[in-house]
Structures are given as C-alpha cells and as structure tokens.
Amino acid sequence: MTKRKSILYMILIFMCVTLMGCSQEERKNVDMGVERDNELFVHFQKKYPENAVIKCGYEDVTNDGAKDLVVIYNIEKGKNGMKVVVGGDEYSISNEVPAPAEDQIIKFKNIDDKDEIEFIVSGSKHGNVGYAIFRFQQMEIINLFGQDMEDCC
Ligand SMILES: [Ca+2]
Numbered sequence: 001m002t003k004r005k006s007i008l009y010m011i012l013i014f015m016c017v018t019l020m021g022c023s024q025e026e027r028k029n030v031d032m033g034v035e036r037d038n039e040l041f042v043h044f045q046k047k048y049p050e051n052a053v054i055k056c057g058y059e060d061v062t063n064d065g066a067k068d069l070v071v072i073y074n075i076e077k078g079k080n081g082m083k084v085v086v087g088g089d090e091y092s093i094s095n096e097v098p099a100p101a102e103d104q105i106i107k108f109k110n111i112d113d114k115d116e117i118e119f120i121v122s123g124s125k126h127g128n129v130g131y132a133i134f135r136f137q138q139m140e141i142i143n144l145f146g147q148d149m150e151d152c153c
C-alpha cells in the first residue's frame, strides 16, 4: 500500500511539473507575439544578440505580400526601442524609434483603408500610458500620431 501510494505521488508530481512546464512555455510564446523559430525573429536575434526581444508583431507592413516583423526590444535598463525586420527574399532592418517601457501592445490596423497597414503601439512607464500610430514607408518607421509617448518610453 505504501509503495503504491508513493508511486501515485511520484506520478502526481511528475504530472504537475510537466503541466507547469507546458503552460509556462505557452505563455512565453503568447507574450512574445511570434513563434521563437520565426525566421525574421531568429534573424533579429542573430544580428542584435545584446538586445533582448520583448514583443513582436508579425504582419506585412511594407504591403508587398511578404510578412514583416515589428520588434520591440531592450536597449538598456528602462529604455526600449522598436525596429521592423522586413521579410521577403532578403531580410533588412529599419531605423529605430523609442518604444514603451512596460505593457507593450502592438496592433495592426489599416486606419486609412489604403496602401500599407498601420501599426498602433501602446504601453506604459510607471503607470503613465501612451500610444502612437506608425506607418512603414521607404524603409523607415514613420510616427503618424502619438499621444503621451514621451511619458511611457
Ligand atoms: Ca512585407
């Protein structure tokens, strides 16, 4: 009876550990906004190994049919940046713009219903919330409109 019980405990512990491991892994993937084996993601990490990636958005921001990757990453403590990794036959990386320090969200919406899809980035810093609307044109991230971005970046 004790042996059976201890085996049962071991199975229970094993199941708990496995389940916890799974859910943590899933949460990580959801948080990042892209699969970790995404080629554009891997390309960015290889090129900038010193910049830890915080959040990504995977969408065709150049309007050429190939998906691109919007990446928010850490530059130094309390300071984040954003770049676009342009997909297609050859990958290239855009200019850098400031990104929110915490709670980053990247959303895609074609706000003027034409040409490139726009992306809306929001976030906060010490409870100060801000957001900005960007468009990607001529290999540059263009800030179309911002609200309190300086307070959250
Ligand atoms: Ca594209």
Ligand SMILES: [Ca+2]
Pocket (backbone or CB within 6 Å): 110, 111, 112, 113, 114, 115, 116, 117, 118
């Ligand atoms: Ca547009």
